[in-house]
Structure formats: C-alpha cells, structure tokens
Amino acid sequence: MGNPSMTIVLLVVLVVVIIFVIVTTITGRKASKKEKAKRYQEVRNQIKDYIATVEKRRNLRIEFEKVYARKGAEYKYRDVFDVIVELIEPKTNKVLEVRAYEIEGLTTKIDKKNYKTDWVVNGALELEETKRRIAIAEKEIKLTKSEKQLIRQEEKVREKELKAKEREELKTAKIDHKKKKTEPTPIVRPSQNVSGKFIPTRKKTD
Known part of the structure; x- marks a missing residue:
C-alpha cells in the first residue's frame, strides 16, 4: 500500500495546479476581451475622425452597423478591419448614406513589453462587396x-x-543595415585656426 500522506500531498498539488490553470485561463480571456474591446473602440474613433476630417462630413451621427476583423493567413500579423457605418441626420434621424471602410493597424514595438498601434484608414470600400465578404466569413452565406x-x-x-x-x-532592410555598417565614417580634422582669422606665418631665418 502507498503512503497515505504522500497521496494527500499529491492530491493537494493537483488541486492547486488545476486552480492555477483555471484562474490563468479566466484572467487571460478577460485580458484578451478587454484588449479586443479597446481595439474596436480605437477603430470606431479613427473612422469617425476620418469622416469628419478627410471627407469633411461633419454634424452627422455615425452608427456602426458592423466592425469586422478580417481573418486568415494573410491577416495573421496584420490588423485589418471592415467597417460599415450609417451616416444619420441628427435632427430627422434619417439615414443619409451607408458606407464601408477599410482600416489597418500598423503595430510597432516600443520596448520589451509595450507595443504601439497606428491606425490608417485605407479608404472607402464597395458596400455590397464588403457585406458579402463579411457574410461569407461569418458563414451567413x-x-x-x-x-x-x-x-x-x-x-x-x-x-x-x-x-x-x-x-x-x-x-x-538587411542590405541597408549592412551598408550603414560598412560605410566609412568621414574624418573631420579639427582646424587649428579657432578664431577664423588669417594668421600669417613667419619664415625662420638662419
């Protein structure tokens, strides 16, 4: 028969490991959900800003019909979103136009732990084509x-x-880096004439 105390210790360790895994998973999911919500909000803000500043369409209410993150191998390291918005007249609540946009996040590493994402709106998309692409991706079609x-x-x-x-x-990038390393550093000889004035030299006489 095995040692009962050893069995109890192993059971306790197993329970601790299971609890740790569960807590880590829940924490990770919460962090991922929070990060996703943050990125989606950044996308919405950028689209609003683009419509106001680039397209010069102000004093409109913007309702987001769809914010869809593209999936697939080519988007593994790229954040590309399809965004469908309704442009609404605030006074009448009339939908003036429904438009689709493509926005891309360019992420750069700041330091070991932090990253920065710069969002670029690539422009307007064809509405029906965008809707179809999203519907196909979400298996609605x-x-x-x-x-x-x-x-x-x-x-x-x-x-x-x-x-x-x-x-x-x-x-x-490698070629450019290599060129920078191999390029000779220009030698700047210090001028002895610090004042910048002409100093005549006298010829020594024997």
Missing part, C-alpha cells in the same frame, strides 16, 4: 464547393504575394 475552392486559391495567392513582399522588405 453558404458557398458552393467550387466557390470555396476559388476563395482558397485566391487566399493562397494573396498569402504567397504577402510572403514574397515580406521577404523582399527584409532583404532590403
């Missing part, structure tokens, strides 16, 4: 087998193009 294959092929092509672009950018 059932595609035929041939349509699914076509989408996969297009995704593979885009992924291949993106990887090629990334490789080219990395290659260029």
Whole structure:
C-alpha cells in the first residue's frame, strides 16, 4: 500500500495546479476581451475622425452597423478591419448614406513589453462587396464547393504575394543595415585656426 500522506500531498498539488490553470485561463480571456474591446473602440474613433476630417462630413451621427476583423493567413500579423457605418441626420434621424471602410493597424514595438498601434484608414470600400465578404466569413452565406475552392486559391495567392513582399522588405532592410555598417565614417580634422582669422606665418631665418 502507498503512503497515505504522500497521496494527500499529491492530491493537494493537483488541486492547486488545476486552480492555477483555471484562474490563468479566466484572467487571460478577460485580458484578451478587454484588449479586443479597446481595439474596436480605437477603430470606431479613427473612422469617425476620418469622416469628419478627410471627407469633411461633419454634424452627422455615425452608427456602426458592423466592425469586422478580417481573418486568415494573410491577416495573421496584420490588423485589418471592415467597417460599415450609417451616416444619420441628427435632427430627422434619417439615414443619409451607408458606407464601408477599410482600416489597418500598423503595430510597432516600443520596448520589451509595450507595443504601439497606428491606425490608417485605407479608404472607402464597395458596400455590397464588403457585406458579402463579411457574410461569407461569418458563414451567413453558404458557398458552393467550387466557390470555396476559388476563395482558397485566391487566399493562397494573396498569402504567397504577402510572403514574397515580406521577404523582399527584409532583404532590403538587411542590405541597408549592412551598408550603414560598412560605410566609412568621414574624418573631420579639427582646424587649428579657432578664431577664423588669417594668421600669417613667419619664415625662420638662419
């Protein structure tokens, strides 16, 4: 028979590990949810600012019909959102226009733990095409087998193009870095004439 005290210790350790895993998972999910909500709010704010400052459409109420984060291999390291908004006349509550936009987050590392995201609105999109793309992604529209294959092929092509672009950018960055390291540092000889005035030299006579 085994040692009862050892069994109790093992059970206690097991319970502690299970509790730790559960707490860590819950905390991680909460943090992820909070970060997601923050990013979605940043997207909304940027779209509002774009409509007001770039498109010069002010004094309108903006209702967000959809804020959708694109998924797929090509968006693994990129934050790209499809945003559908309603532009509403505040006094009459009349929907003046429904528009779609694409916005991308460019994330850069500040230090070991912190990152900064700069949002860029890439412009307006074709509304019906955007709605269809979102509906397909959310599986609201059932595609035929041939349509699914076509989408996969297009995704593979885009992924291949993106990887090629990334490789080219990395290659260029390495070359630039190498050039900077190999370029000779210009030698600046200090001027002996500090005052800047002409100082005549006398020839020594024997």
